[in-house]
Amino acid sequence: MPDPVPAPGALAWPAETRVVGHSTHRIDAEAKVTGRARYASDIQADGWLYGMILRSKWPAARVAAIDLAPALQVPGIVAAVPARDGERTIRFYGEELAAVAGKSKQACLDALRAIRVTATPLPFVVREDDAKADGAAPVWDTAANFIPGTPKEQGSVDAAFGECAAVVEGFYTTPVQIHHPLETHGNTVSWTDDGVTAWASTQGIGSVRDGLAGALQLDQSRVRVVTEYMGGGFGAKFGPGVAGILAAKLSRQAGAPVRLMLTRFDQALAVGNRPSSFQKIRLGALADGTLHAFDFENYGTAGIGAGKASEGGGGGANLPMPYIYKVPNVRTKQAAVAVNAGPASAFRAPANPPASFGMEGAMDDLATKLGVDPVAFRIQNDPNPIRQREYKVGAEKFGWAQKYRRPDPAALALATAGPIRRGVGCAGANWGGGGNKNTGAEVEIHSDGSVEVRLGVQDIGTGTRTVIAVVAAEVFGLAPEQITVRVGDTRFPPGPGSGGSTTCPSVSPAVLDACTNALRQLQTQAGLSDIRDAKGANWAAACRKLGAGTVAARGMWQPGLSSSGAGGVQFAQVAVDTEIGLVTVEKIVAVHDCGRIVNRVTTESQINGGIVMGLGYALYEERVMDPASGVVLNPNFETYKLSGMADVPDIDIVLLDMPERGVIGIGEPATIPTAAAIANAVANALGVRVFSLPITPAKVLAALGKVPSPTPA
Amino acid sequence: MNAPDPNPDDAPLLGTHSRRAFLKGFGAITISAAASQTQAVAAELEKLNAEKIVGPGPVPVTLRVNGETLSLSLEPRVTLLDALRNVSTYTGTKEGCDRATCGACTVLLDGAPIYSCQMLAIEAQGHAITTVEGLAQDGKLTPVQKAFAERDATMCGYCTPGFVMAATALLKENPHPTPADVRRACSGNLCRCGTQPRVVEAVLQAAGGAADNGTPGDLHA
Numbered sequence: 001m002p003d004p005v006p007a008p009g010a011l012a013w014p015a016e017t018r019v020v021g022h023s024t025h026r027i028d029a030e031a032k033v034t035g036r037a038r039y040a041s042d043i044q045a046d047g048w049l050y051g052m053i054l055r056s057k058w059p060a061a062r063v064a065a066i067d068l069a070p071a072l073q074v075p076g077i078v079a080a081v082p083a084r085d086g087e088r089t090i091r092f093y094g095e096e097l098a099a100v101a102g103k104s105k106q107a108c109l110d111a112l113r114a115i116r117v118t119a120t121p122l123p124f125v126v127r128e129d130d131a132k133a134d135g136a137a138p139v140w141d142t143a144a145n146f147i148p149g150t151p152k153e154q155g156s157v158d159a160a161f162g163e164c165a166a167v168v169e170g171f172y173t174t175p176v177q178i179h180h181p182l183e184t185h186g187n188t189v190s191w192t193d194d195g196v197t198a199w200a201s202t203q204g205i206g207s208v209r210d211g212l213a214g215a216l217q218l219d220q221s222r223v224r225v226v227t228e229y230m231g232g233g234f235g236a237k238f239g240p241g242v243a244g245i246l247a248a249k250l251s252r253q254a255g256a257p258v259r260l261m262l263t264r265f266d267q268a269l270a271v272g273n274r275p276s277s278f279q280k281i282r283l284g285a286l287a288d289g290t291l292h293a294f295d296f297e298n299y300g301t302a303g304i305g306a307g308k309a310s311e312g313g314g315g316g317a318n319l320p321m322p323y324i325y326k327v328p329n330v331r332t333k334q335a336a337v338a339v340n341a342g343p344a345s346a347f348r349a350p351a352n353p354p355a356s357f358g359m360e361g362a363m364d365d366l367a368t369k370l371g372v373d374p375v376a377f378r379i380q381n382d383p384n385p386i387r388q389r390e391y392k393v394g395a396e397k398f399g400w401a402q403k404y405r406r407p408d409p410a411a412l413a414l415a416t417a418g419p420i421r422r423g424v425g426c427a428g429a430n431w432g433g434g435g436n437k438n439t440g441a442e443v444e445i446h447s448d449g450s451v452e453v454r455l456g457v458q459d460i461g462t463g464t465r466t467v468i469a470v471v472a473a474e475v476f477g478l479a480p481e482q483i484t485v486r487v488g489d490t491r492f493p494p495g496p497g498s499g500g501s502t503t504c505p506s507v508s509p510a511v512l513d514a515c516t517n518a519l520r521q522l523q524t525q526a527g528l529s530d531i532r533d534a535k536g537a538n539w540a541a542a543c544r545k546l547g548a549g550t551v552a553a554r555g556m557w558q559p560g561l562s563s564s565g566a567g568g569v570q571f572a573q574v575a576v577d578t579e580i581g582l583v584t585v586e587k588i589v590a591v592h593d594c595g596r597i598v599n600r601v602t603t604e605s606q607i608n609g610g611i612v613m614g615l616g617y618a619l620y621e622e623r624v625m626d627p628a629s630g631v632v633l634n635p636n637f638e639t640y641k642l643s644g645m646a647d648v649p650d651i652d653i654v655l656l657d658m659p660e661r662g663v664i665g666i667g668e669p670a671t672i673p674t675a676a677a678i679a680n681a682v683a684n685a686l687g688v689r690v691f692s693l694p695i696t697p698a699k700v701l702a703a704l705g706k707v708p709s710p711t712p713a
Numbered sequence: 714m715n716a717p718d719p720n721p722d723d724a725p726l727l728g729t730h731s732r733r734a735f736l737k738g739f740g741a742i743t744i745s746a747a748a749s750q751t752q753a754v755a756a757e758l759e760k761l762n763a764e765k766i767v768g769p770g771p772v773p774v775t776l777r778v779n780g781e782t783l784s785l786s787l788e789p790r791v792t793l794l795d796a797l798r799n800v801s802t803y804t805g806t807k808e809g810c811d812r813a814t815c816g817a818c819t820v821l822l823d824g825a826p827i828y829s830c831q832m833l834a835i836e837a838q839g840h841a842i843t844t845v846e847g848l849a850q851d852g853k854l855t856p857v858q859k860a861f862a863e864r865d866a867t868m869c870g871y872c873t874p875g876f877v878m879a880a881t882a883l884l885k886e887n888p889h890p891t892p893a894d895v896r897r898a899c900s901g902n903l904c905r906c907g908t909q910p911r912v913v914e915a916v917l918q919a920a921g922g923a924a925d926n927g928t929p930g931d932l933h934a
Contacts, residue, residue, distance in 0.1 A: 033873055034846065034854070035844065035846045036805070036846075041804075104799075106791065179905075182817055182903065182905050609907030637812075637814035638812070638814050
């Protein structure tokens, strides 16, 4: 949807761009490849202490007392604080109990072991189906684990199914996925009488400032958050979190800055995840291939974030169905189920990848049943004209017409020599995004021609710093590396959180506005009667005329330069070994649009990243809970598998540049359709569908009838 | 602090206390015992028992990092990663998991890539340690670093030092790797942002190979 139409004569992107839309090296790449870039976890503030959190080993317990005195006896330990005062109930394995600060990591490890916790274990439940059952252990005292959703109906679904020429049904499940940024959550916090400074590994410096101020009862103006570099977030790193607040309290008690970074184990337990989904789908089409009826029932868990009626939080288990397709008769019924596990949080394109997996699977099975081509079937039923175009572009690039064969299990079994079968699949993505109108920027132009642009935004790894340099360079007629970009400080003009694919459409207009204002000011302030255009070749001469002066200008996000609504389609080719069940993704073709491309190379890198993450969601990633003990069984990288170097397929990216639409983000849509496309390719290869992510070898073999189903009923 | 430490007394601990060395000695004993050389067994045991026990308190540890000598006081249980990042200022070496699964802490030990989270600092004495900060000389990026920057093989960048070290070690061993060689050499490194395709391109470019596809040709700078 386009933003409000700007007034005539309003700020606009140049008709011809010299830097915007081309490819510029990340301006901070050198800092990153030399180790010079300082991340939150690298901060060594004067006199800093190491911080660490004690976590519950019980999935549910009543904690009567926490004795921190023995921890304070450990040599080197300077401070110890409880996570909460007084008696309390623990609701998941890994919930925070207390924290310590000391002069070394070793001292902290010893101190955590010394803390005495008096607690009574309580009954718990960690599996979705168990939590729904009668008599299940209650996760919350004040709310049921599961309250069935209210059906929402559009049209007349039951009657409509009677009119369908073909109907498919399936039960699709997706796992709880963990964000696992390579830098864990954490902060270095210094709390003195002057206020709080937090060096945070965050994707929202403003959210950390406001969260700390609220929790510590300080004025927001007395909290400063600095994030020069941070090592990934993917939705989980907003706000200070429990760890940030504990670091602040430790700092206050110790009288020294405290660096408290989570361990990799902590990361898997307590700081967010993507909810699971259990989707019962029924989809029907008329004889001409038009989608006609859709019936959907779904539940999923957001851990303790679900069922939390008294404290808010819907659980995030609701999926946008029937996703990108137009169906006249639709019935949906969805609800979240609470279990004793860490709460969910936003995760790259929340709710979209699971929705895409379920819906696109049903689409492919229905196309097979109707005997129509899945790409043509999508173009017929997806009303979005950009995506329709992308399917055509992608099919051509991928060689869909040559590669696609209608799956026929009997023929496949006979025709295939050897155990390897190949298949192809596709899926589409949709994302809103859009710019944040409260984004500001400030620019200083110095008499030596150097330029500084400052924004209170953070670069989460998408290349925000470089985007800012690109836009500024465009306006001033300079090269991007001539622009000094300063981000990641709440003392700079307010910027958006890096989430929802909103950063680029927020900062690009603000920088364009600020730089345009600065250029205008340079013309007048320097009294440039003899230089009509201060840009480019005249830049140095124009700036020299500032003498002892400096141009300082500000700008804000302006309408008409960005918009929302990004699409994209992806095609996957897989090879499946039917003897051992292993799926190898051989090729992905990704066709995406995000309006006006600001920096092509970093845009493509984000698409790579979305695909690699989607690959993990498709084949490898799943948080595994033990129903007997209530613990997370795979809180590390040896048992929670991310896509590795050898797993990543050949990726071909086609970017549709649509400058007329303004700037739109790309982070979320890039990861949405990958798992669905891979799952469809696997189904195409096998002639039977694996209805459950991740598509492990055991599930493939079970789908082929070679082993019993590994999925608990 | 900048000349290599000439004093061999500071660097002999490796081999006298390590588990591997102990087991090796033990193996020798069994063989000897089988030969009924009881006297030799007794002598060997006496030698083992006489070994200096260090810790649990801090002991002097001398590390040679990027050609500089660091004199530290560390508990023997402190890892090389911890010593670099937290006790010293070599924060370019990242901690991603602290258990040998992510590769962010990769450094070179006498030129070979190791996970610094899996070696005790005390064991690293007497070896030449190279961190990512030690690669560029006089501010000039190495071909690997330059290629990572030019091919956008870094996103959030937290895994990047580890990949750069693994790739540096690969090219020293194998100056003309295939894409499969690159994937194998970097298979001990994880990246959550998804730079893997770019890493392969970058390492091949650093090796002087043709940059195949992916990055457009009109890169600035």
